[in-house]
Amino acid sequence: MKTLKQTYDVVVIGGGPGGLPAAIGASRNGAKVLLVEKNGFLGGNLTIGLPLLGYLDMDGKPVTAGSAQELADALKERNACTEHIFCPNHNSVTLYDHEIFKIVAFEKCLEAGVEILLHTQPIDVNLENGRIKSVILFGKGYRIEVEARVFIDASGDGDLGFLSGARFSKGQKDTGVLQPPTVMFTLGNVDTDKTIEFVAKDPEQMRFCDTIDTDINKYNAEYFRNNPYHVFVGLRKMFLELKARGELPVDRDTLIYIKSLIPGEVHMNCTRHLGIDGSNVFDLTRAEIEGHLQISELVETLRKYVPGFENCYITNIYPNLGVRETRRFEGIKQLTEDSIMNGEVPDDTVALGAYIIDIHDGLGGGTIVKHIKPYGIPYGCLVSSDIDNLMFSGRCISMDAVVMSSARVMPTCMAIGDAAGVGAALAVTP
Numbered sequence: 001m002k003t004l005k006q007t008y009d010v011v012v013i014g015g016g017p018g019g020l021p022a023a024i025g026a027s028r029n030g031a032k033v034l035l036v037e038k039n040g041f042l043g044g045n046l047t048i049g050l051p052l053l054g055y056l057d058m059d060g061k062p063v064t065a066g067s068a069q070e071l072a073d074a075l076k077e078r079n080a081c082t083e084h085i086f087c088p089n090h091n092s093v094t095l096y097d098h099e100i101f102k103i104v105a106f107e108k109c110l111e112a113g114v115e116i117l118l119h120t121q122p123i124d125v126n127l128e129n130g131r132i133k134s135v136i137l138f139g140k141g142y143r144i145e146v147e148a149r150v151f152i153d154a155s156g157d158g159d160l161g162f163l164s165g166a167r168f169s170k171g172q173k174d175t176g177v178l179q180p181p182t183v184m185f186t187l188g189n190v191d192t193d194k195t196i197e198f199v200a201k202d203p204e205q206m207r208f209c210d211t212i213d214t215d216i217n218k219y220n221a222e223y224f225r226n227n228p229y230h231v232f233v234g235l236r237k238m239f240l241e242l243k244a245r246g247e248l249p250v251d252r253d254t255l256i257y258i259k260s261l262i263p264g265e266v267h268m269n270c271t272r273h274l275g276i277d278g279s280n281v282f283d284l285t286r287a288e289i290e291g292h293l294q295i296s297e298l299v300e301t302l303r304k305y306v307p308g309f310e311n312c313y314i315t316n317i318y319p320n321l322g323v324r325e326t327r328r329f330e331g332i333k334q335l336t337e338d339s340i341m342n343g344e345v346p347d348d349t350v351a352l353g354a355y356i357i358d359i360h361d362g363l364g365g366g367t368i369v370k371h372i373k374p375y376g377i378p379y380g381c382l383v384s385s386d387i388d389n390l391m392f393s394g395r396c397i398s399m400d401a402v403v404m405s406s407a408r409v410m411p412t413c414m415a416i417g418d419a420a421g422v423g424a425a426l427a428v429t430p
């Protein structure tokens with residue numbers, strides 16, 4: 001097979017929240033950048049119906065700016081994004097149009113001079129003296145060898161780090177259990193006012209976990225009435241009853257809907273797939289199929305039992321399984337649970353996180369939620385301790401599984417991406 005050869009300063013693998021800002025940041029700071037993406041569009045999980053969580057801390061103060069804010073502002077100019085709305089459960093909620101986001105993502109990359117290669121993935125790595133000399137990419141029968149001085153792995157699962165033999169961990173300490181993935185989908189013709197009036201009459205329906213007590217006090221019908229653009233997590237009482245009667249087609253105990261900017265539409269974060277490792281294609285295949293079948297049954301259950309969902313219908317099933325957790329790589333620093341619980345902000349901090357600890361149980365139980373103060377993410381967490389010119393961005397940086405449950409939110413991943421991009425450019429430009 002013929003191999004094409006290309007040379008760059010910086011190659012970024014993956015165009016999601018970790019990769020997009022890294023590519024844009026590196027290019028704006030003078031590096032010749034290639035962004036490699038396996039899909040036919042950019043954005044990763046920014047395109048699967050999710051809200052942007054955690055621009056603000058639990059006191060409502062801003063913690064994330066940079067490209068995360070720049071992208072929100074570009075969407076706002078097109079009337080496609082809300083303000084950062086304080087949320088007593090999720091720090092803050094920012095809702096936006098995911099389709100418009102795809103357009104903005106291309107525009108921002110092109111403006112910054114980033115070269116983009118879609119439908120392409122790395123398949124091999126040439127190592128020399130502890131560095132990546134080149135990466136072999138493959139797409140549609142083409143083999144492309146790219147050399148670069150710095151490679152940034154922003155593939156979520158750390159596929160480039162894996163191919164390079166860099167060390168990584170997976171899952172919760174002691175158990176190794178991974179948070180479960182979800183197939184996101186969108187429903188039309190939902191009357192959420194009716195759902196909110198239902199929980200107003202029975203506040204126990206608002207409980208969504210056992211680990212914090214603020215849920216019923218502040219995260220209540222009044223909050224949803226005052227904030228029509230919201231993320232709803234609740235109906236645990238109903239879901240547990242349905243589960244006990246064998247009428248719930250999914251192993252989870254809450255319903256999560258995310259209001260869309262389109263009236264009557266909600267994005268659903270509701271399927272769950274246990275025992276899945278999202279960095280394994282056999283597991284991915286099982287979860288994708290299971291997810292589609294679960295959605296069909298779930299919609300029947302929602303129509304039957306959840307007020308406001310009686311006449312709903314599916315308008316979209318998102319093309320990529322939402323994978324919460326897989327590989328976390330060894331960096332020259334590691335961010336630990338102790339450090340973030342103490343709100344430490346080390347000297348070499350390049351991004352702040354403040355989103356709650358939010359661990360979905362990979363064994364089918366509930367969700368562990370803890371509110372925390374802002375903490376610093378050190379630059380060393382982005383730099384591989386094994387391979388000289390390899391950096392990480394997004395959810396695969398060097399941190400333990402508890403930290404990952406907080407730092408994984410997309411605004412924080414974008415802040416990490418800003419730092420990775422600027423750091424890589426500084427490393428390769430005079």
Ligand SMILES: Cc1cc2nc3c(=O)[nH]c(=O)nc-3n(C[C@H](O)[C@H](O)[C@H](O)COP(=O)(O)OP(=O)(O)OC[C@H]3O[C@@H](n4cnc5c(N)ncnc54)[C@H](O)[C@@H]3O)c2cc1C
Pocket residue numbers: 013014015016017018019036037038039042043044045046050051052053054120121122154155156157159181182269321322323324393394395396408409410411413
């Ligand atoms: C179900 C679910 C719900 C969530 N809810 C929220 C929420 O409400 N709010 C929030 O802010 N965050 C949420 N998160 C977390 C957040 O979406 C992720 O942690 C975040 O998107 C991680 O960013 P990333 O760039 O590391 O990975 P991704 O978003 O996965 O982006 C990785 C990119 O790399 C590409 N890629 C992957 N492998 C390769 C390869 N081998 N070659 C080339 N390209 C590749 C992918 O196509 C993708 O574009 C949720 C996550 C899940 C799964």
